Amino acid sequence: MDATRWTGLSTAPHGAILSRIAEMIREVHLDARLRPEHPQAWMEMETRFSYLPVSCSGSMIDYQMAYGRCGGAVMIDISLILNHDRNPCGLWPLSLTLLENGDIRISSQGGCIAPPLFRAELAGKSVHDIVTRCLNFLKLLGNWTRHRELVLMEGFSGLHAIGHWHDQLMRLGAVVTLRHELFVDLSLSLAEIKSCMRKSFRSLITSGSKIWQIESITSANPEVWAEFKRLHFQVAGRSTRSDETWQIQYDTVVSQQGFLIGLRDAHQRLVGGGYFHVTRQEGCYAVAAYDRALFDKPLGHVVQFLAIQEMQRRGLRWYKIGRRHYPADTPSPTEKELSISCFKQGFATHILPSYEFSLTISPS
Template identity: 30%
Template sequence: MVKNNLDTISSLLKLHGLNGIINDPELNQRTFTTSGCPYIEYSPWMIAYHTEYLNSNTNVAENFTISVLNGHQPCALINITLVKLDSGEFSLLSNASGILPPYLFDSLSRKQKRKIAQKCFDFYLGIAKFFNIRELQFQTTFVSGESEGWFSILQNVGKPQFSQELYCDLSLSTEQYRQAIRDKYKKHIKSGLKLWDVQIVEQVTVEKFSEIQNLHLEVVGFATRSDITWQQLRNAINLKQAFAVTAYDGDKLVGAAIFSYTSKVAVYSMGVYDRTLFDDPVSHVVHFTAIEHMKYLGLKEYHLGSRCHQSEWMMPSDKETQIGYFKEGFMTHSRFKVSFNIQPEIDQ
């Protein structure tokens, strides 16, 4: 881990007029739960997962999850991760991606939200100056009625870049949803349900979970996650913070995916499918079964991920574009993800 930076972050927090408690696990979990925050990116277990993921991939990462206080009561959540690269330089992220806005409680007035958001932005710039970080990438999925204040702050200092995020409305009935998805997927789902034994997994033993790990290793050819991150995913399933969908051909596992969720929103965490069955509808039936289970859980929305058009500014790979096309067939609506690359003023 990055050593001796907690005091520095605490000092910078106070310097920028924010009263907050850093890395208190019980408080952070309570703040996340009571706030009704629908976004998995602020969930304590997901933050821990991404921090471990970064640390297992040669980076040195330290997360700072901050419960911001208004008086004595939490009013916002900050999720930032300081990463020391192999070059010795630092980077600032949220989880393993761009910096997220602070999650602001609905109980705050519009004026209070804007004031806290501005202080958080200045706090991030203060971190960049202290650690000589030459570029900050901010990102947020634009939600009408929620994102305008943060977007306005960023727009004053940078130029927005847009990409497409895909979602599924879980309030639709099964019949309504079948009408919304890509036409050829309907046939794939129907045949997939006949071909494979598809199961929803909400409690999983070490032995059963190892089947998913082994299939992932077989398909990818090398380990992409540490044993600790795999354990975190298994724990999330058993704690009802995630669930898996598996597809078997007899006794052989041919596909599996893990979906994480909050009280309102589910996200696609990982998936793996037997490559010899690439042209068969394994992944189609896994996703459809997962979406039906999300409805059963009473969730409101499923975030499938990025569309990754070839023309988008981040220049996705062919594989990312193909995955995005696959996911697009299950979406009912989309939103813009807005990214800002900002070069803060730092000491040379």
């Protein structure tokens, strides 16, 4: 099947598309299984990593796929469970998206193409060989879809060193751009974490904790979740995403892969809240909503601090707050992006590097 003759991914048989993907996997001698055909195997693999980023969790992949469909995009999950000597050794989030102009894009659920995640005990030579096959697979996929200008990334996943993915991309001629991510080291004591926070934030956390009644939702509670969803709608002034995405996030709370921190006023009205997606090792700031009439009072400060406490209670290692934008970044960030990332930095203990790669695939 020639991808260039698709009238749209929505009209192409998904089975035929996945069959062609499987052919390319075999062509580059990559031992792998497609997540859509083996969802349980992906879930089982999640428990075998010493550090599993939220972005590699099946629940986050499902959320991003559903979010991508909110704008009418057609997305197909082609994430791969990687094997070595016939045993599962890695996970690789991948997807195909059909854009409105008919172009097909390769990504990791709408974002830059992420590197495969490997188990810590896998030998370096084996990682190198599998990464080589993964990149050969991307070359085939890029030529098949005619998406030859790839954007890839490498972020923090428990290790600080540059890995085989980074090295081989540079050897292929990729151009790299430095990005920055904000993290909290949850192995520090709460007092140490608080000492790293912006001084003004510390006093706001103290005062806010006295103003608001705090609610931590860590298990099934549909009534409070519905309140949070309504608050988000009121603050945004419209529905920004589908009911499916909200349901996926609520399901993570039920399954202990997420939690909600809520703040109530003296009248028991929910005035603010933040939802956080987690694995066993990492937490991620996902979405928040606060009553705009109360922006002069400490809301987000309290939610962030309580979220850190909840992550520590669960034994997580790192909290990923989000990207730190700088004025000289390319493309230039908006004033809102700069303001939000400056606010987030007030809670961080670390600014860690991430890398964005541009790679051109030669036609074949």
